[in-house]
Amino acid sequence: MKNPYIENIKYFTSTKDALHYVGGIPEVTSHTLKSLKAQGLQPYHTLLDVGAGCFRMHTVIDYLNQGHYFAIEGNSSLVNQGLDYLKEKGVDKVPIYTVNQDFEIGLLEEPYFDFVLISGVVCHMTDDEIEHMFSKLFQFTAHHTKVIVTFIDNNTVDKNFRGTPYTHLKTFLPDEYESTLISYYHPRGLKMMMITRTINSA
Ligand SMILES: C[S@@+](CC[C@H](N)C(=O)[O-])C[C@H]1O[C@@H](n2cnc3c(N)ncnc32)[C@H](O)[C@@H]1O
Numbered sequence: 544m545k546n547p548y549i550e551n552i553k554y555f556t557s558t559k560d561a562l563h564y565v566g567g568i569p570e571v572t573s574h575t576l577k578s579l580k581a582q583g584l585q586p587y588h589t590l591l592d593v594g595a596g597c598f599r600m601h602t603v604i605d606y607l608n609q610g611h612y613f614a615i616e617g618n619s620s621l622v623n624q625g626l627d628y629l630k631e632k633g634v635d636k637v638p639i640y641t642v643n644q645d646f647e648i649g650l651l652e653e654p655y656f657d658f659v660l661i662s663g664v665v666c667h668m669t670d671d672e673i674e675h676m677f678s679k680l681f682q683f684t685a686h687h688t689k690v691i692v693t694f695i696d697n698n699t700v701d702k703n704f705r706g707t708p709y710t711h712l713k714t715f716l717p718d719e720y721e722s723t724l725i726s727y728y729h730p731r732g733l734k735m736m737m738i739t740r741t742i743n744s745a
Pocket residue numbers: 546548549564565566593594595596597598599600615616617618621643644645646661662663664667
C-alpha cells in the first residue's frame with residue numbers, strides 16, 4: 544500500500560488548490576526557514592527538498608543562491624502549480640527538480656547535499672516507504688549533511704495523517720546515523736528531527 548499522495552495522483556488547475564492539498568498553512572515556510580537557519584543553513588549551501596509539493600517552502604528557495612535548491616516530487620501537477628506559486632510570491636530563483644515517485648535522487652545529478660528537508664511527508668507514509676526513502680536518500684548524504692524531518696510524535700492513525708513517534712522513527716536509521724530533536728514551531732504540532740552521520744562512521 545502506498546501513501547494517498549502517490550496512490551491517487553491529483554491534478555490541479557490553481558495554486559490555491561495545490562497549496563490547500565499540501566496542507567495549507569503558508570506560514571510553515573517561515574517557521575521551517577527559521578529552524579534550518581538555526582542549524583546553520585547559509586545561502587551557499589545546497590538543499591534537497593524531498594516531496595516538495597507545490598514549493599510551499601518559497602522562503603527557503605528565495606534564501607538560497609540560484610542553483611542550490613533541489614527538489615524531488617511525485618506529482619507533476621503540484622510542481623507545475625508550484626512554479627506559478629513562486630512567481631506569485633515574487634521569487635525569481637528557479638528550482639532544480641525531478642518528478643519521481645521512487646526517490647531517484649541521482650536524476651538531479653548532484654553528488655551530495657548539505658541539507659535535506661523532508662517536511663510533511665513521513666506522516667503520510669507507511670513504515671516500508673519510510674525505510675525505502677531513507678535507504679535511497681542516504682546514498683546522497685555526506686558526513687556533514689543535515690537531514691531535517693518533520694513528523695507527528697504520537698500514534699495517531701487517520702485518513703490523512705499517520706503518527707510516527709520519534710522513538711519509532713529512529714529505528715529506521717542505519718547504525719552509522721544518529722538523530723536529535725530540534726526546535727521548530729508548527730501550528731498543528733508537528734515536530735522536527737535532524738539526522739546526521741555519526742562522527743566515527745566510514
Ligand atoms: C503534505 S505534502 C508536503 C509538501 C511539502 N513538503 C510542503 O511541506 O509543502 C506531501 C508531499 O509529499 C509528496 N510525496 C509523497 N510520497 C512521495 C514519493 N514517494 N515520491 C515523491 N513525492 C512524494 C506528495 O506528492 C506531496 O507533495
